[in-house]
Amino acid sequence: MTVTQVPEPLPSPLVRVRWLKQPSSPAWLEQALADPDTVLIDHAHCERKAAGVALQLMFRYPSDETLAAALSPLAREELEHFERVLALLQRRGVAMRPLAAPPYGAALTAQVRRQEPQRMLDSFLVAGLIEPRSHERLALLARHSPEQELADLWGDLLASEARHFGLYWLLCERRWPRPVVSARLEELADLESALVASLHPHPRMHS
Ligand SMILES: [Fe+2]
Numbered sequence: 716m717t718v719t720q721v722p723e724p725l726p727s728p729l730v731r732v733r734w735l736k737q738p739s740s741p742a743w744l745e746q747a748l749a750d751p752d753t754v755l756i757d758h759a760h761c762e763r764k765a766a767g768v769a770l771q772l773m774f775r776y777p778s779d780e781t782l783a784a785a786l787s788p789l790a791r792e793e794l795e796h797f798e799r800v801l802a803l804l805q806r807r808g809v810a811m812r813p814l815a816a817p818p819y820g821a822a823l824t825a826q827v828r829r830q831e832p833q834r835m836l837d838s839f840l841v842a843g844l845i846e847p848r849s850h851e852r853l854a855l856l857a858r859h860s861p862e863q864e865l866a867d868l869w870g871d872l873l874a875s876e877a878r879h880f881g882l883y884w885l886l887c888e889r890r891w892p893r894p895v896v897s898a899r900l901e902e903l904a905d906l907e908s909a910l911v912a913s914l915h916p917h918p919r920m921h922s
């Protein structure tokens with residue numbers, strides 16, 4: 716895939732997602748379209764990780780029933796996504812393999828404050844904020860992937876990710892006043908956009 720084959724300039728209104736301070740760059744899209752198998756492998760890891768984060772929170776706050784009621788179905792859905800990506804990898808004859816993680820996830824997680832209840836708020840917001848970036852990038856891939864089976868998969872997955880952000884947002888809003896949630900989300904969203912501003916050497920859904 717060359718630069719000239721990327722059909723439209725970015726940003727596009729279709730993929731402008733609330734809470735993302737900056738859109739993904741055309742260079743990110745070009746890099747991702749050039750190596751779809753690596754993007755698939757990376758995305759399989761992302762889906763499994765998203766399920767793992769939801770489960771971790773359920774283990775950390777085991778008596779919180781509203782949290783379990785929201786996060787258990789979410790973990791299940793992320794695992795279903797994982798299985799769908801895995802199935803496509805298998806159809807394409809591509810083996811799963813470990814990939815070096817870019818600093819994105821660790822840098823966001825490092826912002827989680829250690830004391831409760833701030834730890835809970837930050838954990839929800841970090842887990843939530845990753846979702847609109849997934850949504851934005853899946854939308855880009857769905858629109859621009861030349862292979863139909865890839866475009867279809869990305870298109871199927873993207874709607875859930877926007878919903879997942881809403882779910883984490885609701886968990887926050889039930890526990891903290893909206894201005895407290897928004898102010899912290901603003902800070903984390905600034906960092907998130909700064910992190911995606913530099914292009915990782917290899918295609919990653921979050922980098
Ligand atoms: Fe997902």
Ligand SMILES: [Fe+2]
Pocket residue numbers: 765793846875876879
């Ligand atoms: Fe998700």
